[in-house]
Amino acid sequence: MHVKSVSRADGDVRAGAYPRAELLVLRDFLKETEQGNAVAAVVTGTAASGKSELLHAFGQQCAEAEATVLSALCVEAEKDLPLTALFQLFRGPALSEDLRVKAADLLTRAEETGLTGRPSTHLMLDLLELVRELAARRPVVVLVDDFHHVDTPSLHWLMFLMRRMRTMNVLIVLTESLSAKQTLPLLGAEYLRLPHCRRIRLKPLGRDEVARFVPPGQDDTLVQGLHELSGGNPLLAQALLEDLRASGVPLAPETRPIPGDHYCQAVAACLQRGDQDTRTLAGVLAVLGKGETVCLAVRVAGMDQRTAGRAITLLHQVGLLDAGWFRHPMTVTAVLADVPVPERARLHERAAVLLHHDGAGALEVARHLVAADRAERPWAVPVLRTAAELAKVDNQTSFAVQCLKLACRSCGDEALEVEMVTQLAGLEWRNNPAVGAVHTDHLYEIFLAGNLPVRAAAILVRFLLWHGRTGEAGEVLDRLATMEPSADDRTEAELRITRLFILCSYPVLRDKLPAPAAKDRVPAQSFDPNVQAAMALSRIVTNGPDDDAIASAENVLKSIQLGDTMVESVRSALFALIYADRLDKAVPWCELLQQEAADCDAPSWQAVFAAARAEMALRQGDLVTAEKQAKAALTFITPQSWGVAVGVPLATLCLAAVGMGKFEEAAAHINQPVPASMLQTRFGLHYLRARGRLYLETDRVHAALGDFVLCGELSKSWDFDLPVLVPWRGDTAEAYLRLGMPEKAKSLLDEQLAKLAGSTSHVRGISLRLKAKIAEPQKRPELLREAVKIFQAGGIRLELARALGDLSRAHYTLAESGRARTVARQAWHIAKGCHAEVICRDLRLDGTADEGKPVSTTADIAASSVERELIESLSEAERRVAGLASLGHTNRAIASKLYITVSTVEQHLTRVYRKLDVNRRRDLPSWLQVSVVNSA
Structure with a gap:
């Protein structure tokens, strides 16, 4: 009987059609069969390589060519059910009803005999005769998918058919997975000796074949991405396209595939179709991570080299691995989804043990200990401590914290645990002081139990004070005062730093300070930069600026290396320079430290230095930079994390907003909740002054006066009565002037100028400017010009604008209109450059610019x-x-x-x-x- 043939042109593949060149090979086999030459072909390939799709597409074409198609799908779960494949082959719609009944009768009787092995010769001959009868009419095509799962009786009959089909118009096509661990030696032996048997190896799809999945009109970007991420695996390529459609991203030039849920499901399917060894090794690789070698993964999995080599090869062939690692992070996610959490921990622990025995580095071993969350072996805690130190040096703060937390939980030595908890508190402070408070609580509990060493207690005091826990800090100080002096230089250094820390920032606790060590111990500590920085700030805050203190602060900044124990010292050194009015030295150092903190990815450090830079910018009159840096300081860490020190960035932000005329914003900043104990600290003085300035500029003069007077009372009671710290006298004098009380204002300004005798501080310039307001009109220009010189020399632009504005008014008072206009224009430009809208507004209201508007170019200033x-x-x-x-x-x-x-x-x-x-x-x-x- 004539059989309709299928030409190659009919099989041209377009987008959405089956893109396999192997389909043409199978059609050639069909043609041979039509010509009376039987063919048996085995199609092999990895899991999800397209074997089933190929068989299905070929079966459809055979049916269209009017061949008789007998098909069966073998599954692993039915492998032990006898005759399963044969029942499928002989119950298909291609058989006539009488042949189906006859075959069913034969198979049912064989099944009833309890057949488990080789079928009887009578059964095999009877089934062979059925095929021969079918082949006499038209070619017969036998398709068996996943032949490696075929049941034993069906296998024997198929081998029986292959040996006797040479003269029959029969084509047999079997698919076999390379991912299947077991092989069929019987089938392999038959293939070696039967000349009509062929083998087709499905390779990964090439780039051009993948392109056939893509709708027309797309450029090479999408095709290249599909090919790279799928490794030529058709199932993965189709899943990637499904994810792209699901994402809603419109197809456009340079569109790249986005692995998602469909891709993960396809990865899982690829692994499930493989054997257990392949799944196990994939899971171990995903658990251990990219940094580990395949060799270690094989050892962790407990495989022999031959089995592991085969599994690795299959993972590459199936398209999951490329050069020894997964093609995409989502591939790892999909693989890990099938690895239970307890199993992951076991694998990481085994990796840690193997690496430690191999002499691997502490960081490498600790990574697996942390992932396993187990440190039960005797060598684990020392390894974790070493790894934490190394991670801290490399700015891997989060990992260092993980190492120390695990080490603390596993440590049986109480003294060692205290040391590690202290380190933890410092490390957590680097990222978020609020989180570090948890470890502060732990240390305080150990202190209450009487088990906290002196050095750790001194550090605990500083942690408690940062968070405003003054009462608890006082308890620790009381206990420290009764402890025996330490013979350890490091311990005494920590005690001295804490003393100085309290002296310059927390004066209410001065009477609780433990006695210092003997004088002969001090030289040994004098080289400690922490001590030097604390001493420099303490001297400037309590006694005023001096050359030795400034030199000490500079030496600290030149010699110190930024670290967890050094940040407070660096901050002290910076504020020592700020209070000494040495902004020319402080600004470059601060900007350098800001960059270093950013490189270290330490939010708390960045916040501390941003706050310092904001204070510098404010004193220079750069309101925009002050606002930007202060906001950054409160963004890197929250106001709550700042503890009592929040007074400084909040005050700077408020004063910058006030200077720019943003009074509502200033009020919002200064009205944020702050710790009650903040007003017992140096930081509270900054806060009180800023709030007072806001009140003053919004005409709440009495409220402002109250804050300024309180600021003065605290400063005097704490021996912080220095204008370089907080010029409360000048602020109070300004409030008195607003209230029409010039005598009180003059008295305070005279006091402030007396304290600044011989100084070129910008505070002296402010004092001179204010004093000019109550001086005789003829004396005002002289006072103001002196103030202008001070501001010019220091680059204090905001105060320079104020002084020039006052000087302009003084000239007008003396009927010197030409000078007044020139100076007013200069003042307006400088104020505008500082974004000081309040000063600009006042100048316009005074009518000191032509037509009420200042000129805006340098040339217009020239008369x-x-x-x-x-x-x-x-x-x-x-x-x-x-x-x-x-x-x-x-x-x-x-x-x-x-x-x-x-x-x-x-x-x-x-x-x-x-x-x-x-x-x-x-x-x-x-x-x-x-x-x-x-x-x-």
Whole structure:
């Protein structure tokens, strides 16, 4: 009988069609069968490589070609059920009703005999005769999927058929998985000697074959991504496309596949179709992680090299691995989903044991101990401690914390546990002081039990004070005062740091301080940067700035290496320079430390240095930077995590907002909840002053006066009565002026100026500016010019704008309108550069600018056309250099700010002097300073 043939053109594959070239090979086998040449083919491939799809597509084409198709699907669960495959083959719709009945009768009688092995010869011959009868009419195609799971009686009959089909129009196609552990030696032996038997090996899809899955019009990006992530596995490629559709991302040029749930399900399916060894090794690889070798995974899995090698090869062939590791993180996720949590812990522990015995590094071993959450072996705690130290050096803070937590739980030595808990508190503080409070509680419990050593108790006091727990800190200090002095230099250093810490920040606890060590012990500690920094801040806060304290603070910043035990010391050194009015030294160090803290990924450190930088910017009059840095300080860690020290960034943020006229924002900042004990600390002085300034600028003068007076009372009672810390006298005097009480204001300003005798501090400039308000009109310009010089020399732009504004008013009072307008314009530009809207508004209200509006260019500040010509004669670089010089900066400072050499500065100044016809920098006109403001 003629059989309809299928041409190759009919099998051209388009998007959505089956993309296998092997389909053409099977059609060639069908043609051979049509010509009377029987063929038996075995299609092999890894799990999910497309064997079933190939068999299904070929079966459809055979049916279309009017061949008789007998098909069966073998599954592992039915492998022990005799004749399962044969029942499927002979019950198909391709058989006539009488043949189906005849075959069923034969198989049923055989089943009733309890057949488990080789069928009887009569049964095999009778079934063979049925096939021969079918093949006489048209070609017969026998398709058996997953043949490696075939039941034994069916296997014997299929082998019987293959040996006798040579002269029959029969094509047999079997699929066999390379992922199946067991093999069929009987089938292998038959293939070696039967000339009509063929083998087809399904390889991963090539890039062009994967492209046939993709709708037309897509560029190579999607195809390349599909091929890379699937490894040519059709099941994975189709799953990736399903995930892409489910994601809702429209297909466009450069669209890449996004592995999701469908992909994970496909990965799980690939593993489930493989054998147990392959699944086990995949799970071990996923559990151990990319950093470990395949060799270690094999040892952890307990496999022999041959079995492991076969499993690794199959994982590569199935498309899950590439160069020894999973193709995508989602692949790992999918594999891990089938590994129970207890099993993961067991595997990690076994890996840790093997690595430790191999002499691996502490970090490598500890990673598996932490993942296993077990440290029961005697060597585990020392390994975890070493790993924590190494991780801390590498800025792996979270991992160091995990190591120490596990070590603490597994440690049987109480003294060692205390040491580790203290380390933990410091490490957790680096990320979030609020979390570190948990370990502070633990240390306090140990203290109450009487088991806390002196050194740990000294550190505990500082932790407690940070969180505002003054009462508990006092209890610890009381106990420390009764303890025997330590002969350990490190312990005495910690005690001394705590003493100084309290002296300069928590004065209410001064009477509880334990006695210091003998004088002969002090030199040994003097080299400790922690002690040096604390001493420098304490001296400046209690006695005022001096050269030795400033030098000590600088030495700390030059020599110290940032670390958990050093951050407070670095902060102390920075604030020592801030209170000493050495912002020129403090700012570069702070910016360098900010970068280092960012590199270390330490939020608490970043917050501390941002707060310090904000305070520096505020004192310089850079309100925008002050606001930005203060907000950053309260973002890196929450206000709650700041403890009592929150007073500093909150105060800075409030004062910056006040300066910019953002009074509602300032109120929102200053009205945040703060610890009650904050007002018992140095940080509370900053807070009180900021709140008072807000009240003053919003016309709540009596409320402001109350805060300023309280600030003064606390400062005096704590011996912190230094204008460089909080200039409460000047603030109180300003409030008295608003209330029309100039005599009281004058008395306070005279006191403040007396304390600042011989100082060039910006606070002295503020005092002079305020004193000018109550001086005789003829004396005001002189006082204000002196204040302007101080602000120019220090680069304090906000106060410079205020002083110039007052100087303009003083000139108007003396009927010097020309000078008044020029100075007012200069004041407006500087204030505008500082975003000090309040000052700008006041200048406009005074009518000190033409038509009520200040001019906005440097040229407009010059009163004459000659001055305009002089301005235009200077290059931009010359104007910048001359402007900084007119503000009082040295040549070296100008070179540093503009990133040029000192020689270049000198050359620019020489040309400026010649063009402006002046001989020295003090003769430079003041309008040059606007160039600096406009370019800032």
